[in-house]
Amino acid sequence: KQIKQYYDSAWEMLDFVDIPASLAFRLSxxxxxxxxxxxxxxxxxxxxxxxxxxxxxxxxxDPLRRSTVLEYLDLELVRxxxxxWLRVGDSEKxxxxxxxxxxxxxxxxxxDILRGEGNSFRRFQxxxxxxxxxxxxxxxxxxxxxxxxxxxxxxxxxxxxxxxxLNKYTCCMQFGCDDEMTAFCNTLEKGDNPEDDANxxxxxxxxxxxxxxxxxxxxxxxxxxxxxxxVCDARYCPSCxxxxxxxxxVHCYDVNGCEPYxxxxxxxxxxxxxxxxxxxxxxxxxxxxxxxxxxxQIDAQRMEIETLRQKSNNC
Numbered sequence: 234k235q236i237k238q239y240y241d242s243a244w245e246m247l248d249f250v251d252i253p254a255s256l257a258f259r260l261s262x263x264x265x266x267x268x269x270x271x272x273x274x275x276x277x278x279x280x281x282x283x284x285x286x287x288x289x290x291x292x293x294x295d296p297l298r299r300s301t302v303l304e305y306l307d308l309e310l311v312r313x314x315x316x317x318w319l320r321v322g323d324s325e326k327x328x329x330x331x332x333x334x335x336x337x338x339x340x341x342x343x344x345d346i347l348r349g350e351g352n353s354f355r356r357f358q359x360x361x362x363x364x365x366x367x368x369x370x371x372x373x374x375x376x377x378x379x380x381x382x383x384x385x386x387x388x389x390x391x392x393x394x395x396x397x398x399l400n401k402y403t404c405c406m407q408f409g410c411d412d413e414m415t416a417f418c419n420t421l422e423k424g425d426n427p428e429d430d431a432n433x434x435x436x437x438x439x440x441x442x443x444x445x446x447x448x449x450x451x452x453x454x455x456x457x458x459x460x461x462x463x464v465c466d467a468r469y470c471p472s473c474x475x476x477x478x479x480x481x482x483v484h485c486y487d488v489n490g491c492e493p494y495x496x497x498x499x500x501x502x503x504x505x506x507x508x509x510x511x512x513x514x515x516x517x518x519x520x521x522x523x524x525x526x527x528x529x530q531i532d533a534q535r536m537e538i539e540t541l542r543q544k545s546n547n548c
């Protein structure tokens with residue numbers, strides 16, 4: 234009965250959850266590859282989920298190369314709504330340490346799909362372990378504030394090369410959003426995207442997200458508490474604030490209850506005559522720096538005028 238639905242759908246969907254977990258644990262890349270060849274996955278399969286296939290490295294996905302029909306690949310290796318953890322004892326949790334999936338072979342195959350003309354690929358769920366262990370030998374480790382996330386260099390490069398929208402809180406990448414990014418962002422921020430509701434934030438089980446104005450990175454509103462500028466709607470993630478020197482959008486905490494502003498809008502507000510003492514304190518250094526720069530510019534112009542006047546007198 235479980236297999237019948239696959240035949241009825243012409244093998245458009247395949248989820249290894251429908252075989253015993255004890256068997257799925259033992260499946261190799263050769264086994265998975267043989268299954269994909271048998272069902273002509275390259276031309277038929279739209280959704281693939283390798284539930285419990287912990288022994289697979291990634292080369293078994295090779296029959297999917299240059300597929301134009303594949304839309305969704307789920308390599309989290311866990312069942313729907315299941316956290317990517319093993320519970321040890323009553324409360325302690327540990328990661329799925331036995332996962333063998335590597336970024337290298339998986340991304341090589343996905344790149345073949347994404348670079349193909351007319352590809353339909355839209356969503357990739359990757360193993361949570363890829364955020365905590367660098368599987369590649371030449372991995373570059375990078376720490377993200379608050380989440381203790383370590384990323385492999387190949388992971389970063391793949392996201393950049395294919396302009397993927399990365400949701401690190403649900404271990405998900407979205408593709409093909411370029412032409413409809415505004416609509417996608419609005420849908421995700423409202424929390425009414427069915428697929429993302431089904432894949433809630435791993436840390437807090439929350440499903441409300443926003444976007445960093447600078448890098449377009451998705452932020453979980455519960456895990457990554459940020460403010461939105463009341464004038465320009467800017468919102469910055471902690472990484473951009475640290476890496477690019479962007480000031481966080483904050484309240485000035487004046488007794489009058491000032492609205493949150495980004496540094497640019499707060500500066501303009503103070504220059505236009507704001508009487509908020511809290512805002513002036515926050516922006517004092519920026520105002521001082523701007524005044525010094527303008528004074529230097531005026532001094533340079535005065536010197537240039539004086540030089541021109543002297544040349545004119547000599548003539």
